[in-house]
Amino acid sequence: MAKVRVATMWFSGCAGCHMSLLDIDETxxxxxxxxDLRNSPLTDxxxxxxxxxxxxxxxxxxxxxxxxHLVRTAREKSKIIVALGDCAVTGNVPALRNGFDSNQMIxxxxxxxxxxxxxxxxxxxxxxxxRVSPLAEVIPVDFFVHGCPPPxxxxxxxxxxxxxxxxxxxVGSDLxxx
Amino acid sequence: MERVTIKIDGRGxxxxxxxxxxxxxxxxxxxxxxxxxxxxxxxxxxxRVCIVDVRGQFVTACTTNVAEGMEILTDTEAVRxxxxxxxxxxxxxxxxxxxxxxxSGGCELQDLACEVGMQSxxxxxxxxxxxxxASHPRFLIDRDRCVVCGRCVRAxxxxxxxxxxxxxxRGSAVRVIxxxxxxxxxxxxxxGCGKCVDVCPTxxxxxxxxxxxxxxxxxxxxxxxxERRSHG
Numbered sequence: 001m002a003k004v005r006v007a008t009m010w011f012s013g014c015a016g017c018h019m020s021l022l023d024i025d026e027t028x029x030x031x032x033x034x035x036d037l038r039n040s041p042l043t044d045x046x047x048x049x050x051x052x053x054x055x056x057x058x059x060x061x062x063x064x065x066x067x068x069h070l071v072r073t074a075r076e077k078s079k080i081i082v083a084l085g086d087c088a089v090t091g092n093v094p095a096l097r098n099g100f101d102s103n104q105m106i107x108x109x110x111x112x113x114x115x116x117x118x119x120x121x122x123x124x125x126x127x128x129x130x131r132v133s134p135l136a137e138v139i140p141v142d143f144f145v146h147g148c149p150p151p152x153x154x155x156x157x158x159x160x161x162x163x164x165x166x167x168x169x170x171v172g173s174d175l176x177x178x
Numbered sequence: 179m180e181r182v183t184i185k186i187d188g189r190g191x192x193x194x195x196x197x198x199x200x201x202x203x204x205x206x207x208x209x210x211x212x213x214x215x216x217x218x219x220x221x222x223x224x225x226r227v228c229i230v231d232v233r234g235q236f237v238t239a240c241t242t243n244v245a246e247g248m249e250i251l252t253d254t255e256a257v258r259x260x261x262x263x264x265x266x267x268x269x270x271x272x273x274x275x276x277x278x279x280x281x282s283g284g285c286e287l288q289d290l291a292c293e294v295g296m297q298s299x300x301x302x303x304x305x306x307x308x309x310x311x312a313s314h315p316r317f318l319i320d321r322d323r324c325v326v327c328g329r330c331v332r333a334x335x336x337x338x339x340x341x342x343x344x345x346x347x348r349g350s351a352v353r354v355i356x357x358x359x360x361x362x363x364x365x366x367x368x369x370g371c372g373k374c375v376d377v378c379p380t381x382x383x384x385x386x387x388x389x390x391x392x393x394x395x396x397x398x399x400x401x402x403x404x405e406r407r408s409h410g
Contacts, residue, residue, distance in 0.1 A: 083298070086275075086277055090275070090299065091303060093277060093278065095303070098303075099307040131305070136298050144297045170297065172293075174292075175296060175297070176291075177277070177282075177288060177291065178279060178283070
């Protein structure tokens, strides 16, 4: 049986969702036999595969211009997009800056002479968007996995259902935020 | 004794006149989700979560009295869709970030999202800027987490009799205030009883010093007090 092509992405978030993904323990061994893991913070493949993937799991909110570009690429080249965790689903902690001016904020945090001589390296790092968005405000999302981070068992349940070609059924306490 | 006969989800039920649809449903073990309703306080129908279908009309179960022959549907596809949208609107209009909330795990709004099957909020989040007031020595209010259900206002007025809490502004700008919109710590009418904290369904009104997911409320306290007083 052909392996299912999977990508994972990490936008504005703490990597906790990827940690929780690794917390599925021995299920990882089953997954390894069934998936072809393409670009991911867990691999060294930096570019999204030109020929696309079956499933992309995305952790984090859309907070800068690079995220915006990547999330659109992922949507275009993935059959299924899974919003992994509260930042991707709701904006969560990264979205706390919404309602504040992003330029003033970045000046206050990174623009002080003590940290960077007052210069902001926008030629090498992506500019912040004015507003942090959950994925679904930018692209259509197929499945939402709640939690900060989502429990490992929930992540396993969703991935295994998708590998079996089934629709993950997310109900009751599966939908608990936080 | 006068009886009223109604139908809930096709089931024939006899109840007393003057009871609400919610009362009749609860008496018969039929679950209707609620948020602003709290036993012991006057029902106001503020949150709309308890909507039910009465012959094609959507009404709030907590504020609609039963009538002879009334046919009520609590769990149709349309009712569920509206209820879910109401919960999504509650989430969209505040900053209900469960991940660092003291009430996470003990929050009625968080539980409601699970109960109504909210996969995501399908409308843009408002991300409002709200003021936190930590001027009271024992309690604080984080208005980001307030759903303006008014339980604090009613518990303070109806049970404690202090009337410290009230509403200010209108529409989406409405917020709860203490006295004439002074800092809580300066509110002369506040007795410090803490009933507002115990009845608050979310992490809006909390004890100072509670950490992430530590806060647990005791909303039943007002039902006990109201019950005892009714025998007084």
